[in-house]
Amino acid sequence: MGHNIQNSTDEARKKVLREFENLNMALFHNHPDAIYMLDLEGRFLMVNEVVCQVSGVGRELLLGSSFEPLIHLKYRASTIESFEMAIRESPQRYETAVITPEGIKYLDVTNFPFRSGDQVLAVFGIAKDITEKRQKEVELREQKALLEVVHEEVEIFRKVIAHDLRKPVANALGFARLLKEGVLAADEETEAKCLLLGTVEALDTMVRDLNKVMALRSKGEMAQEKVEVLKAVSELLISFESEINNIKASISVHVDPGLHLLTVKAYFYSILRNLIANALKYHAQGHLPEITIKAWPREGSKLAISVGDNGIGMDMEAVADRLFKMHTRFAPHMAEGSGLGLYIVNQQVKLLNGTVTVSSEPGIGSEFTVCLPLN
Incomplete structure (x- = not known):
């Protein structure tokens, strides 16, 4: 009787174990995430269908092969390190990326050791495809960066209105x-x-x-148009005619008539307007002001344009770190101003993906050189 009871108990236990094993296999094969088992060398021992779908590799090719060639080179070293730590220490969770025929896929992976007593026999893993999540994160970062640029442009736009429009308005009022x-x-x-x-x-x-710039920017577009450099310089010099005559300044223009670039016209004019205004404003007493405006193409599809003068100049070692700061003035005794001109120049040059450099010596003069993409 006791023997029959024992046999009945053993059969029940085996039945439970078989059902448990069947349940595990059902979970293994039907789980929505990629589930796999690796030997201690990193070769696949078991994979469910999702592993094949994610990797784009069939089960026959995966089984017995290493996971390493599937991993994107950027993530390979850290993925191997996490796999080895799962063998030596404890479960590891990390992000990695695999190269597939459809492109790069990003995975959230959890690896943990499969033990028999104290001995690690294999590494069991679950990988969740987070490619869509990563793409949304990238899109959000791009949108945030775009919003920051737009905000910066709006702020520059506000400062341009406050700074650049003041002079022509004052001139018009004076003539009227x-x-x-x-x-x-x-x-x-x-x-x-x-x-x-x-x-x-x-x-x-x-x-x-300026209105065109803001109207297009509100649609996510750039108000780029063809700008003839010599025409821009000529038009701006006409607007400074009274200042030029008042201080008897000599203006030299060295610009090829055919030189042009595709850029944001309002920004380009504003940059030149501020540089010419400073060259006129900070002229040295005792000799006639001389201002030289040059433009020339540079290597790498760039345009360089410079405004040089023989004015009071600056000690670059003393002013270099604050030259383009907001509300910074270096010679307030020479002329009134808000200290925004060079700040606006620098910000607009950045928005046009360009650079601005300065060479200057006290009593000798200054030269500002702006380098912008031709397109």
């Missing part, structure tokens, strides 16, 4: 007051009317260009 007061001779009145018209036209162009 002179005309209203009726103190000008006939020829002077005619000249003042021409200057007023030119100033208002330049102001209108600036406003329309």
Whole structure:
């Protein structure tokens, strides 16, 4: 009787074990994630169908082969290290990437040792495909970066309105007051009317260009257009005609008539406007101001344009670290200003993927060189 009871108990235990094993195999084969077992050399002993789907490799090729060739080179060393730590120490969770016929797939992997007593026989692993999650994270980072650029451009736009538009508005007001007061001779009145018209036209162009930049930027586009460099320089020099005449400045322009670039016109004009304004503003007393404007193509599809002067100059060792800081002025005794000009120049050059360099010596003069992509 006791023997029959023992046999019945053994059969029941075996039945439970078989059912447990069947349940495990059902979970193994039907789990939504990739499940596998590796020997201690990293060769596949078992894989479910999801492993084949994720890797793009059939079961026959996977079994007996190492996992290492599947891993993206960037992640291979850290993945091997995590596999070895799972053998020596404890379960490991990490991210890796595999190379598949469909491209790179990113995985969230958990490896843990499969033991018999104290001996590790194999490594059991579960890998979850997180490629879609990673792509969304990348998209979010890109959108965040774009928003930061747009925010920066809006801030520059605000500062341009506050800084760059101030001069033409002040000029227009000055000419209008002179005309209203009726103190000008006939020829002077005619000249003042021409200057007023030119100033208002330049102001209108600036406003329309800036409006175009912001309208396109709100759609995620760049307001790029073909800009003829010599034409830009000529138009800007006309807007500074009264300042040039007042200080009797000599202007030399060395620009090839055919030189042009594809860029954001409003930014390009603003950069040149500020550099020319500074060259005129910070002229040295005792000799006539000389300003040289040059432009030339550079290697790597770049355009270089420089504005040099023989003005008061700067001690570069003393000012280099704050030259392009906001609200920084280096010679307030020379002229009024907000200290925004060079800050705006630097920010706009960055937005155009360019660089700006400066060479200057006290009493000798300064030269600002801007390098921008031709396209």
